[in-house]
Amino acid sequence: MKVVFLGTPDFAIPSLDALLQANFDVVAVITQPDKPRGRGHKMTPCAVKKFAVDKGLEVHSFKKIRRKEGVEFLKSIDFDVMVTAAFGQILTQEILDIPKYGCINVHASLLPKYRGPAPIQWAIINGEKETGITTMKTERGVDTGDILMQETTEIFPDETAGELFERLSSMGGGVLIKTLRGLEDNTITPVPQNHDEATHFPMFKKEDGKIDFHNKAQEIHNLVRGVNPWPGAYVMMGSEVLKVWKTEVLSQKSTRKPGTMACCDSKNGVIVNTEDYQIALREIQFSGKRRMEATAALCGRELNSSEAFT
């Protein structure tokens, strides 16, 4: 089968790689255009573009694929199926009608749950115990198409979004291949989603990473896991931002007001009171510094235990 692949960030790479490994003919890769990124705002290609160029594939970038230029390009090449994985642009019906096997999307949740652009992070933040990969026919709605295949995986209690991201992205590659083979063999029956059970979660904002100690300790722990590595959880200490990378829920009930410290020394690290149980900040990062164990951070810096986080 001749495939056109549309994807942009890291998540899509294992899917593209799986296509190559399985000897599909990837006739073109389409990504979002280069953008100024990082310190210094240098123009940098997205992860998929770097990978695809490295593999010697034909790469094209369109600011909006649905505009004439993009549509004409797709019509000008000969291919059977279009695959999208975290592409970041919405396709029009005109585009979806071009390939004969239609368009398949790889999504990192058990649809119809967790539609939207950040399913992995939100699943962790909401304390879900399991999630998975869904392949579906791409429709004009966002993540609403008929389900082709679905595989489930457990979410571990201390797993971060980054770790789950790794597992799901490689799982996505496997499910994608099985789906394509199934379509070729005609052994897959698309199943409509139960739209009544659908949930949709939005894109992540920086301030979604702010910890509110008025929540329960486990909820805070889930937030910290869910926003790691991006955008990262943080608390305010006066006017200074303290990033929090790793936490542990303790069995000790909170003794004082949420946000106050129960303890902060180089033996025990930083322990904070919440709405219910105390929570230990195990790995933290001061502005301009690298991330480090809380116990190490306190070797060179004293925190005033009477101060509270806000």
Next chain:
RNA sequence: CGCGGGGUAGAGCAGUCUGGUAGCUCGUCGGGCUCAUAACCCGGAGGUCAUGGGUUCAAAUCCCUUCCCCGCAA
């Protein structure tokens, strides 16, 4: 040229402005106290102060080069 912080002992930091013996907390090693200890007391080891050049009688400190790490913003 987007804005900014930083590189000093195994870890985390102070010292830099105002040049003049390399410091602190933790860890580590040895000893002591103790029924005992992650607690306490005593002692020790461990540094080309990121890099290269310059100024100086003298540079972690002042001037310039290069490399690396990080926060914001995007």
